Amino acid sequence: MDGPDVKAALRALSARLLPESDQLGVAMADVIRAEIPGYSADGLVTYDELVTSCAVNTRYILGNLAGDLSRSETPAATGTTRAEQGVPYADVLQAFRVGSRFIWEVLVERAEPEDRDLLLLAAADIWAVSDQLATDVTDAYRRATADRARRDSQMRAVLVGSLLDGDADAMSYVGETAGMLDLGRGSEYVVVSAESPSPGSEGVADVERVLRRVHVRSAWRLDHDHQEGVVALRRGFGVDQLVDVLDGIARARVGVSTVVARLDDIPEACRQARVACASVSPGASAVGRFGADPLGVLLAGSPDQARMLVDAVLGPVLALPAEDRDVVFATVRAWLAASGSTSAAARELHVHRNTVRYRIRRLEELTGRDLARPVDAAELYVALECVRILGLG
Structure with a gap:
């Protein structure tokens, strides 16, 4: 069979299934809930919300394949909604993969026997629509996450933590994470770890605002006993200048890592900063640099x-x-x-x-x-x- 016959068969089948989008959305939601723990009954997304988004996505895919976009709603809003709900990106992406596989299985099952071979030839077209859907949703999710990060300090702290701790999912799109935190790209970075003088208090007071005044980008998180951050150095403002600033606002022990050129090296720099902090005398309000006191760093690390x-x-x-x-x-x-x-x-x-x-x-x-x-x-x-x-x- 030539190309046009394949596409005609796919358009006809998709057009025949398009009116069943709501029912297919329910079945798709059941599959997603069964396969992805994050969408289970006690998850962040209600069953009705999941069914609605599945029906929208089904109409989008079938409408594209049928050449009938008049009833297709844009599914990108699902990405925005899931980001606002706090659903992990990995779960969102997996849900769309499961949903796309479900639609493919329905198409194969509902095709006329004589058209099934043609349907296999059209697999690339089907998956191209599904991939575009996943891309649109991903873009919407990341834009929403970036917006939320800018206005939500808790979300910002989570993103900072993913960089510092080397979270596997976050490190797979580390550049986007840095962008969400407004750290810029292509800079040199250091990590700062400051001991909290009292539980939950800042070891370097108001440091992000202080650094912003001298046009230095940084992102911080505050835990029970430490305040830690990533600082993007710039031309004319290196480690020596950073240490001078930190010395002026330190309220407890502070450690500074060596300079790293890649965001992938941030977790190791975080370890260095913590060791450098521990090498400073307890009770002091002073800044220690990793490598400046090799013996102290060696002992603090063990x-x-x-x-x-x-x-x-x-x-x-x-x-x-x-x-x-x-x-x-x-x-x-x-x-x-x-x-x-x-x-x-x-x-x-x-x-x-x-x-x-x-x-x-x-x-x-x-x-x-x-x-x-x-x-x-x-x-x-x-x-x-x-x-x-x-x-x-």
Whole structure:
């Protein structure tokens, strides 16, 4: 058979089924509910809403195939509605795929026996209409999601979280997610992780507005214990300038990742920012950069091992009363910072140098280590860094 005969058979069959669109919509809705958990009885879309949209989509597909668009309603509104209802994009797309498959099966079943071979030849035309329908609905869904994101802070936080956490569905269209968040494309990015000074409070106050004032785009989310965001750097505003801004508004510990050039690298940058935040001394309002303090980052990234090291090296010192322990820690830190100069440490601590010597000897006796030996001094220094990062003294 030649092309025109195939198309004629398809048009005739579609025209014959078009008046049954409402009944077919009901059957399609039942199939979708059975196959997609998100459309189940306790889902976000009611049964009547689903039946209505299925009937509209059926009329659209059959009307296109029949060459009769007079009764075809545009189905793109379904994408807008589902976005407003909060139905996940993956569920929306799957529903349209299931619906298209359902219509194909109906066409095959209802075709006259002598026309079924012709129908197979027309499969490309049928699926082209279905694909266009899915594309239109997808575009409408994403436009609605973008509009909602701009006006809905909770939705915005969800989108930011999908970038930071590497959500599989969101990462498949990461560029669109960045567009919805107005982060731009082709920029360099860093992630910032700030500790909340109290549950649910901002660690970097009003940061998005502050950065917007200097024409820097960013997007943030606020959880119970952290405020985290993606910052799009621009020419003339790099990491150094960002750190200066954050220093001025920090209310707790803040960590900044290395610069990444691809949005796909945001989840790794988020991990870096969290480690950099943890490497800052607890209780401080300061900014730590990943890589600026390699030892601190290493220890903050392995808190369990850091605690084991503290117990092994400084366990007897931790057992002292808090006041005695803090004096010993402060003295040895001052001594190490002064490159082993007892006089310089005494001036820093406002005590006599013999007091410094006494406290150093006490530390050595308690730990069984000799600060004159480089290996012992290194162990004590690393253990003291662990104490600082873990907030033990």
